[in-house]
Amino acid sequence: MEKLTETSSITRRSFLAAGAALASTAVFSPYVIGNSRPKERLGVALVGLGYYSTDLLAPALQLTKNCYLAGIVTGTPAKAETWKKKYNIPDKNIYSYDTFDQIANNPDIDVVYVVLPPSMHREYVVRAAKAGKHVWCEKPMAPTVKDCEAMIKACADNKQSLAIGYRCQHDPNTQAFMKLAKEKTLGKVKLITCAAGYNEGRVGHWKLNKALGGGVMGDMGVYAIQGARLAAGEEPMLVTAQHINNRPELFKEVDETTLYQFHFPSGAIANCTSSFGINTNFLKVNYEKGFLHMDPFSAYKGNKGTYTNGEINFPLDNQQAKQMDEDATSIMQKQPMLAPGEEGMRDIRIVESIYEAARTGKAVKI
Amino acid sequence: MEKLTETSSITRRSFLAAGAALASTAVFSPYVIGNSRPKERLGVALVGLGYYSTDLLAPALQLTKNCYLAGIVTGTPAKAETWKKKYNIPDKNIYSYDTFDQIANNPDIDVVYVVLPPSMHREYVVRAAKAGKHVWCEKPMAPTVKDCEAMIKACADNKQSLAIGYRCQHDPNTQAFMKLAKEKTLGKVKLITCAAGYNEGRVGHWKLNKALGGGVMGDMGVYAIQGARLAAGEEPMLVTAQHINNRPELFKEVDETTLYQFHFPSGAIANCTSSFGINTNFLKVNYEKGFLHMDPFSAYKGNKGTYTNGEINFPLDNQQAKQMDEDATSIMQKQPMLAPGEEGMRDIRIVESIYEAARTGKAVKI
Numbered sequence: 001m002e003k004l005t006e007t008s009s010i011t012r013r014s015f016l017a018a019g020a021a022l023a024s025t026a027v028f029s030p031y032v033i034g035n036s037r038p039k040e041r042l043g044v045a046l047v048g049l050g051y052y053s054t055d056l057l058a059p060a061l062q063l064t065k066n067c068y069l070a071g072i073v074t075g076t077p078a079k080a081e082t083w084k085k086k087y088n089i090p091d092k093n094i095y096s097y098d099t100f101d102q103i104a105n106n107p108d109i110d111v112v113y114v115v116l117p118p119s120m121h122r123e124y125v126v127r128a129a130k131a132g133k134h135v136w137c138e139k140p141m142a143p144t145v146k147d148c149e150a151m152i153k154a155c156a157d158n159k160q161s162l163a164i165g166y167r168c169q170h171d172p173n174t175q176a177f178m179k180l181a182k183e184k185t186l187g188k189v190k191l192i193t194c195a196a197g198y199n200e201g202r203v204g205h206w207k208l209n210k211a212l213g214g215g216v217m218g219d220m221g222v223y224a225i226q227g228a229r230l231a232a233g234e235e236p237m238l239v240t241a242q243h244i245n246n247r248p249e250l251f252k253e254v255d256e257t258t259l260y261q262f263h264f265p266s267g268a269i270a271n272c273t274s275s276f277g278i279n280t281n282f283l284k285v286n287y288e289k290g291f292l293h294m295d296p297f298s299a300y301k302g303n304k305g306t307y308t309n310g311e312i313n314f315p316l317d318n319q320q321a322k323q324m325d326e327d328a329t330s331i332m333q334k335q336p337m338l339a340p341g342e343e344g345m346r347d348i349r350i351v352e353s354i355y356e357a358a359r360t361g362k363a364v365k366i
Numbered sequence: 367m368e369k370l371t372e373t374s375s376i377t378r379r380s381f382l383a384a385g386a387a388l389a390s391t392a393v394f395s396p397y398v399i400g401n402s403r404p405k406e407r408l409g410v411a412l413v414g415l416g417y418y419s420t421d422l423l424a425p426a427l428q429l430t431k432n433c434y435l436a437g438i439v440t441g442t443p444a445k446a447e448t449w450k451k452k453y454n455i456p457d458k459n460i461y462s463y464d465t466f467d468q469i470a471n472n473p474d475i476d477v478v479y480v481v482l483p484p485s486m487h488r489e490y491v492v493r494a495a496k497a498g499k500h501v502w503c504e505k506p507m508a509p510t511v512k513d514c515e516a517m518i519k520a521c522a523d524n525k526q527s528l529a530i531g532y533r534c535q536h537d538p539n540t541q542a543f544m545k546l547a548k549e550k551t552l553g554k555v556k557l558i559t560c561a562a563g564y565n566e567g568r569v570g571h572w573k574l575n576k577a578l579g580g581g582v583m584g585d586m587g588v589y590a591i592q593g594a595r596l597a598a599g600e601e602p603m604l605v606t607a608q609h610i611n612n613r614p615e616l617f618k619e620v621d622e623t624t625l626y627q628f629h630f631p632s633g634a635i636a637n638c639t640s641s642f643g644i645n646t647n648f649l650k651v652n653y654e655k656g657f658l659h660m661d662p663f664s665a666y667k668g669n670k671g672t673y674t675n676g677e678i679n680f681p682l683d684n685q686q687a688k689q690m691d692e693d694a695t696s697i698m699q700k701q702p703m704l705a706p707g708e709e710g711m712r713d714i715r716i717v718e719s720i721y722e723a724a725r726t727g728k729a730v731k732i
Contacts, residue, residue, distance in 0.1 A: 190644040193559055195637075195652070240608045240625075242729070246633040259606075259627045259637050267612040271561075271625050271639050278556040278635070280652040286561070286644055293661070361727030363608070 042328045043070025043108045044136075045093065047100070047124055048116035049079045052138065056300065057115065058087065060320035066328035070108045073100055100124070104131035111136055111331065113165075113324075117206035118213025122147040125162065126154040134331050136324070138165040140218030141344030145352055148345035155341065163327045163337040164344035166226065170323040172314035173303040174230060177283065177292055181233030186308055187288025189268040192231050194283045196223035196298055197257070197275030201250060207276070208254055215254035217351045221274040223298040225347050227283045228262055228270035231292070236262035236270065236350065236366055241358040246277050260354045263363075408694045409436025409474045410502075411459065413466070413490055414482035415445045418504065422666065423481065424453065426686035432694035436474045439466055466490070470497035477502055477697065479531075479690075483572040484579025488513040491528065492520040500697050502690070504531040506584030507710030511718055514711035521707065529693045529703040530710035532592065536689040538680035539669040540596060543649065543658055547599030552674055553654025555634040558597050560649045562589035562664055563623070563641030567616060573642070574620055581620035583717045587640040589664040591713050593649045594628055594636035597658070602628035602636065602716065602732055607724040612643050626720045629729075 044067050046053045061069040071093030074080050080094050093108050103109050112128035113136040114121055121142045128135045135155055141164050142148050155162040168174045181189055197220050206212035207219050215221075229235060241260035245251050256277050262270040273280065283297035283305070290308030297303055300320075304313040316322065330337050350366055357364040410433050412419045427435040437459030440446050446460050459474050469475050478494035479502040480487055487508045494501045501521055507530050508514050521528040534540045547555055563586050572578035573585050581587075595601065607626035611617050622643050628636040639646065649663035649671070656674030663669055666686075670679040682688065696703050716732055723730040 191561060191563075191639060191641070191646050193561060193637075193639065193648075193650075195557060195559060197557075240727075242606045242627055244627075244629050244635055257635060259635070261608055261610075261625045263610050267643075269610055269623060269625070269639070269641075269644070271559075271637055273557060273559065273635070273637050275557070275635075277633075278652055279654075280557050282559075282650065284559075284648065284650070286646040288645075291661075293659070295657075295659070361606075 039110065039332070041065070042067040042110035042134075042331060044068065044111045044113050044324065044328075045071035045073060045095070045103060045109045045133075047073040047112055047114045047128075048120075049074045049076070049083065050115065053115045056320050057113065057324075058083070060318050060324060063318050063321040064325045064328070066325045066332065067111065070110075071095065071103070071106070073097065073103075073112075101127060101131055103128070103133060109133060111328070114138060115165075117209075118143050118218055119206075119211060121213070122151055125151040129154040129158040129160045129162075132158060132160065134161045136163045136165060136327060137341075137344070139222050139344065139347075140213065140351065141341065141348050143213040143218065143348075145345060145349050148341065148348050152341040152345065161331055161337050162341040163330070164339045164341065165323065166339035166343065167300075167319045167323045168223070168226060168298050168303075169230070169339045170326050171303055171316055171319055173294070173305070173312055173316070174297070176312045176314065177285070177294060177297075177305070177307075178230045178233065180285070180287070180292060180307065181231055186290035186292075188266060189232050189264075189285060189287055191286040192228045192262075192268065192270035192283070193272070193285075194224045194227040194231070194270060194297070195273035195275075195278075195280040196220045196227065197273065197278040197280045199279055200276035201247075203250070208251060210253040216256060216258055216274050216276045217354055218348075220276065221258060221351060221354070222347050223281075224272040224274050225350050227297055228272055229346070231283060231285050232262075232264050232266075232268050232270065234264050234266060234268070235346065236264050238263040238363050239350065239353045239357050239366055240363050241354040243358050251276070255358075258354065258358065260357070405476065405698070407431070408433040408476035408500075408697060409459075410434065410477045410479050410690065410694075411437035411439060411461070411469060411475045411499075413439040413478055413480045413494075414486075415440045415442070415449060416481065419481045422686050423479065423690075424449070426684050426690060429684050429687040430691045430694070432691045432698065433477065436476075437461065437469070437472070439463065439469075439478075467493060467497055469494070469499060475499060477694070480504060481531075484509055484584055485572075485577060487579070488517055491517040495520040495524040495526045495528075498524060498526065500527045502529045502531060502693060503707075503710070505588050505710065505713075506579065506717065507707065507714050509579040509584065509714075511711060511715050514707065514714050518707040518711065527697055527703055528707040529696070530705045530707065531689065532705035532709065533666075533685045533689045534589070534592060534664050534669075535596070535705045536692050537669055537682055537685055539660070539671070539678055539682070540663070542678045542680065543651070543660060543663075543671070543673075544596045544599065546651070546653070546658060546673065547597055552656035552658075554632060555598050555630075555651060555653055557652040558594050558628075558634065558636035558649070559638070559651075560590045560593040560597070560636060560663070561639035561641075561644075561646040562586045562593065563639065563644040563646045565645055566642035567613075569616070574617060576619035582622060582624055582640050582642045583720055586642065587624060587717055587720070588713050589647075590638040590640050591716050593663055594638055595712070597649060597651050598628075598630050598632075598634050598636065600630050600632060600634070601712065602630050604629040604729050605716065605719050605723050605732055606729050607720040609724050617642070621724075624720065624724065626723070
């Protein structure tokens, strides 16, 4: 167990900055922590130090303006040591899964960002909410809708906000194609074709493990579901789905590739592909009066495309930094989260319907 | 009934040209008609003077070098009159469906091009073959595989060639993406996404009539099936499919939109859309080491695209003219047809499997 008493220079600096900025930020940052001292930047604790935390979120948190990496939760002492040195994290802000609940007493931590395998999301979101912390939760939100409901309830009961790590919704390129649907710039949406996949072959990884919340639909599926939903500007009412497994020796428990089709209330149709065996990332839309073609549409960076009236190619320094900065601002300004728990749950409900449709060969009402 | 005695100037010119070119073309045009006189250009009779014959094939036949519009078969005397004047067709080369079989005695007609509703293809292909004429048949080849088998047999029994009107296979843009699969330029094919559709709403049209061979799969479906098969460079072994009908008041008998998924022996996957309710035409391929994006991929003209190594954008004056010229050359040189009856039948077999898959909700072996 790590010591919980030290204070790192970076955290002290943040506190000093917060103090100095008190007067000027009070109006714009009405967020008030327990001791009534408004904060300029929220302290974020990353829970789970796998690839995404290590290679994406931690570096992004060096670029954020409204939040910073204040703490970590890890079950691996060696990782704690590495991160402590690399990011000057004070020992008192370093937790194990056993000491996690003590985070309730740590004013440095405003937000707990759950970056664990999906099967652990529910437990840690609920524990974070009970510890009185706002919660960010990586996608997929959880393995089941039941889990999602419990997570939303826990945050509501404890008066904490909940945001899902849907970085793409913060990307202006995504917002551009959402706008095409909302404003009917090119008329009604008729056909959405969307694919997201990469070649996953890591034996033993949670993505291949059913009990840990693996399977392609939670991982890559959510991207194409989001692509279809956001490009449609409405929610699907009916779904059919199919699994194709080219590597049964590797994908023993979960789906490798899943194809699925949505029928929307307006009549719009989506034909989607999610895969752990195919490198693909595109969104194509046929509207009444035009087209959209994004490739890639949900990458970490470089999302871009063309449509009937021109290009969609908004520069973006760091998607995850924008996501966390905007989510931090929403918390500080007591505004709704851009992608709240309810949004994450919508996708999980669709994922459950997709699995049922693939199992039964029937169209499933969502 | 029209007179069968007149000879138009254009036909006379062709005959004179054929005679003049005898010596020089004998080696290269070994095709010999009944009277042992080699022809420089084959005479084509169009059977069925609907939109495709009127707006596409007849104009294209004014551009062809190896064949020409020699005759017509129509049940509408007014159409016969219009065409006779417009194209200088001699009365002796104008047939009704009653007089059709007399075409056997007409040396002007080398090829009978069947452009009727699909339900009539079998009858007229068989009758044309029995009349001793080579046959071109529009897509879809026929409503059933059984029909296709009978058509292939009739042509073989009568020693006549049979080509399906797959204009795209003659398009260098199609040939370019076929080559990517064949030569594995970008590695193995992983995912093919293909869509072909337009907005069909003509009440009473054969495309909406089941008995006449209507339905989206025969009409637009064959394009996306061809797109998937040709881009894969192999034949699908398994298919799933779904119908979506947004206008049940219009599509009472046949499918409006059908989505279908192929699994190929190599592991390649195709996710396809064919629709009478959506304007769409694209082919997207994800290979092991790259991509292809054709839009449009199966239009009458302007097919073009980009792929990892550059552009695919071969100019083409007239797709149908190229198709008919190449098919005429194959006949004259006694070479196999580029898209023979067996190729048309492959697609019809797949269409039958797609309808079965949609009906049962199960994956169907092809």
